Amino acid sequence: MSDFRVQDAEVGKPDFAGQTVLEIYGKVSTRFAVYRNAKQVMIQFADDDGEGVNQRSLLTPLASLRSEISAILADLALDPSSYHQAKVSKYTDQLGRALVVAMQGDLPRAMSDLEKILVNLTEDRASDTRTWYLLWAAMATFATIILAWIIGSSWFVNAFGIPKIGDGWPKYWNAAAVGALGALFSIALQLRAREVRVDTQPWDNISDAVLRIFVGATSATLLTALFLGQFVEVSLSNTAVRTSSEGLFIIAFAAGFTERLAADFLSSIGLAGKRATPPTTVPAGKAQNERDMTGSTSAPRASSHGSTPPISSGNAATLKAGADPAEDEEHAPDDDELEYGGAVASSASPDRPVG
Numbered sequence: 001m002s003d004f005r006v007q008d009a010e011v012g013k014p015d016f017a018g019q020t021v022l023e024i025y026g027k028v029s030t031r032f033a034v035y036r037n038a039k040q041v042m043i044q045f046a047d048d049d050g051e052g053v054n055q056r057s058l059l060t061p062l063a064s065l066r067s068e069i070s071a072i073l074a075d076l077a078l079d080p081s082s083y084h085q086a087k088v089s090k091y092t093d094q095l096g097r098a099l100v101v102a103m104q105g106d107l108p109r110a111m112s113d114l115e116k117i118l119v120n121l122t123e124d125r126a127s128d129t130r131t132w133y134l135l136w137a138a139m140a141t142f143a144t145i146i147l148a149w150i151i152g153s154s155w156f157v158n159a160f161g162i163p164k165i166g167d168g169w170p171k172y173w174n175a176a177a178v179g180a181l182g183a184l185f186s187i188a189l190q191l192r193a194r195e196v197r198v199d200t201q202p203w204d205n206i207s208d209a210v211l212r213i214f215v216g217a218t219s220a221t222l223l224t225a226l227f228l229g230q231f232v233e234v235s236l237s238n239t240a241v242r243t244s245s246e247g248l249f250i251i252a253f254a255a256g257f258t259e260r261l262a263a264d265f266l267s268s269i270g271l272a273g274k275r276a277t278p279p280t281t282v283p284a285g286k287a288q289n290e291r292d293m294t295g296s297t298s299a300p301r302a303s304s305h306g307s308t309p310p311i312s313s314g315n316a317a318t319l320k321a322g323a324d325p326a327e328d329e330e331h332a333p334d335d336d337e338l339e340y341g342g343a344v345a346s347s348a349s350p351d352r353p354v355g
Contacts, residue, residue, distance in 0.1 A: 005047050009033040015042060025096035032103045034096055040070050041096045043103065059102055065114040069095055072121050075200075091121050129198040130191050133205050137187045140213040144180040148173040148217075171228065172221050175252035179220020182256025183213050216256030223255040224248055 004016035007029065011021050019037035027033040032055065033044040043059075045052035059066075069091070077088045094117050102110035150156055152173030187209070190196045199205050227233070227248065255261050 004044070006030055006033045006044050009035050009044050015044070017042075023093075023096070025093070026100035026103065028103075034099045034103060036092055036096060040074070041092060041099060043099060055103065058105075058107065059099075061107065062099075062102055062111060062114060065111065065118055066095070066099075069114065069118055069121060072118075072125065076125075087124065091117060125200070126198055129200070129202075129205055130196065132202070133196065133198060133209050134187065134191055136206050137184055137209040137213055140210045141180045141184040144213060144217050145177045148177040148180075171248065172224060175220045175224035175248065175255075176217040178249055178252035179256030180213050180217045182220065182253040183216025183259075184256075185253075186216070186257045186259075187212060212259075215259055219259060219261065220252035220255040223261065224252055227251060 006027065009015060009021055009024060009027060011024060013021055015021055015035070015037055017037070019039060021035050021037055023036045025034040025036070025041075027035075030047045031051070032046060035042055035044070045055045073088055073091055073095075076084050079085075094113070098110050098113035098117065101113065152170040154170075157169060187196065199208075
């Protein structure tokens, strides 16, 4: 309806968008009308085009606040419960009155009113989210306690033929229940101090609350197993914690309350191993050389060509391996070495001096 004017805004009649007008917050003949339809708060500007342009420019600083408030109200309106519908009606009325103040020319006061509406609406929504967070955590804790009581009972063990682990089976499930209580206590304290980060998405808050209870119960069970297995030990007043049911209760509650406690104990456990060292075998040739260097005597080794005569200092320099002749010449001692070693008779003469 392009010819919709200020005077046409009446309760029960359609507006320019075809939505039924539900409530009128303010109306000045030919100048403006602030009303609410089935979706949101609307403004009908002046019938005069020039004045309407000026009014739109005047409300430009309020556009951001108005959009944020309208978005939150639209999310709340999706919940059909009377509780949320009452909140939508309350804040919608406040938004409509603030826009009337703005259309009357008092822009600073209108901006202050819109800021208060946004703050109150945000805090109110966060309060509801924290309440639901606590309720889901409490329900998860209650379900964990009931489940632990059923599975840890002797009836369940006998009915399903679970092998007995001494008296550890009920203790583990009792620890899970106590750990869930510790996690719930931690959540309650953090919610009271406003330290829990709540999300605007309901399912994210539900999953976070349930997972915290699950982590607390699991941590308590693991830590109890570590104490019963004597992998770790903690003493209070010179009394071992694992020797009393009260001590195990404290450990399980602390594990649920402090999520990192079980992880810290697990990280402190070290697995030590020793690699087997293979026996060292000294080669026969190396052992023979070591005995020769130390001066020990041993029987000569037989070669493939027959017996090898014993080696003495007189023939040490003339000993040659039966290998390549070129290698013999390369490794053969020269005259200086032979003379110095005294193994070969000197071949010096007056015509041929040595050296």
